[in-house]
Amino acid sequence: MFSLEGKIAIVTGGGSGIGKAISILFARQGADVHIIELNADAAEETVIEIQKNNGKAYAHGCDVSNQNQVLDIFYQIGAADILVNNAGIAHIGKADTTSEEDFDKVFAVNVKGAYNTLFAAIPFLKKSESPVILNMASIAAVVGIADRFAYSMSKGAIYAMTMSVARDYLEDGIRCNSISPARVHTPFVDGFIAKNYAGQEEEVFARLSQSQPIGRMGKPEEVAALALYLCAEESGFITGNDYPIDGGFIKLNN
Ligand SMILES: NC(=O)c1ccc[n+]([C@@H]2O[C@H](COP(=O)([O-])OP(=O)(O)OC[C@H]3O[C@@H](n4cnc5c(N)ncnc54)[C@H](O)[C@@H]3O)[C@@H](O)[C@H]2O)c1
Numbered sequence: 144m145f146s147l148e149g150k151i152a153i154v155t156g157g158g159s160g161i162g163k164a165i166s167i168l169f170a171r172q173g174a175d176v177h178i179i180e181l182n183a184d185a186a187e188e189t190v191i192e193i194q195k196n197n198g199k200a201y202a203h204g205c206d207v208s209n210q211n212q213v214l215d216i217f218y219q220i221g222a223a224d225i226l227v228n229n230a231g232i233a234h235i236g237k238a239d240t241t242s243e244e245d246f247d248k249v250f251a252v253n254v255k256g257a258y259n260t261l262f263a264a265i266p267f268l269k270k271s272e273s274p275v276i277l278n279m280a281s282i283a284a285v286v287g288i289a290d291r292f293a294y295s296m297s298k299g300a301i302y303a304m305t306m307s308v309a310r311d312y313l314e315d316g317i318r319c320n321s322i323s324p325a326r327v328h329t330p331f332v333d334g335f336i337a338k339n340y341a342g343q344e345e346e347v348f349a350r351l352s353q354s355q356p357i358g359r360m361g362k363p364e365e366v367a368a369l370a371l372y373l374c375a376e377e378s379g380f381i382t383g384n385d386y387p388i389d390g391g392f393i394k395l396n397n
Pocket of ligand 1: 282
């Protein structure tokens with residue numbers, strides 16, 4: 144079950160965290176994995192790790208917010224069966240504490256970045272026998288999370304983008320779903336704790352762990368396992384849905 148043998152999978156942000164775990168698992172299941180990453184060195188490290196285990200992977204340095212760069216990379220790859228829109232950046236702030244520059248940056252990467260890869264990938268996906276798109280949303284799309292104004296809005300856009308794309312490409316056989324994780328322990332989380340709560344790292348880490356009723360953060364490998372299911376042919380009846388993976392965050396808090 145869950146073989147990706149012979150499939151070409153494109154994963155954005157595969158140099159770190161959730162995208163790295165997805166890239167490693169998809170390659171282990173037989174896919175040719177193409178990592179599209181701003182941090183080309185990190186993408187190369189993931190590729191080396193995959194190749195050590197006899198997997199097939201390729202690193203492409205690219206800023207997903209730049210449409211020309213994205214189109215160039217897809218033109219070089221020349222085919223796609225699976226697109227995982229995972230690259231994203233975090234931001235802390237409320238409406239009146241989010242600068243215009245930060246607002247634009249979050250939307251350029253998290254929203255326009257996903258549109259850019261869709262724009263580039265869909266002509267190739269239309270030629271695939273079992274095409275599938277998976278977007279990385281967040282529980283922030285549907286639950287009010289304090290101090291995450293721009294980030295939550297960007298993930299709400301990913302949620303809506305998933306439904307829109309799922310409907311528009313039904314006739315082309317392209318399935319499209321999203322995953323909404325609660326807190327997952329990745330460099331993304333460590334990075335924003337270090338940046339925003341210097342000196343209180345341990346306390347904030349414990350608080351963020353407890354905000355999941357299950358009492359801990361998720362692991363990138365747990366999200367990757369759900370991603371594998373949603374991109375494998377075994378989930379062929381699933382499209383136009385969002386899947387929380389949240390330690391009970393949405394339904395069991397309170
Ligand atoms: N970690 C969490 O708690 C959590 C929770 C919910 C949703 N998510 C979402 O999951 C996704 C992955 O998160 P993560 O925690 O693994 O993050 P991460 O920071 O560990 O990895 C994200 C990767 O995306 C890359 N990236 C950033 N901007 C890019 C750009 N412009 N072009 C190409 N690549 C770019 C980074 O270089 C990095 O390697 C994000 O979309 C995030 O919003 C994460």
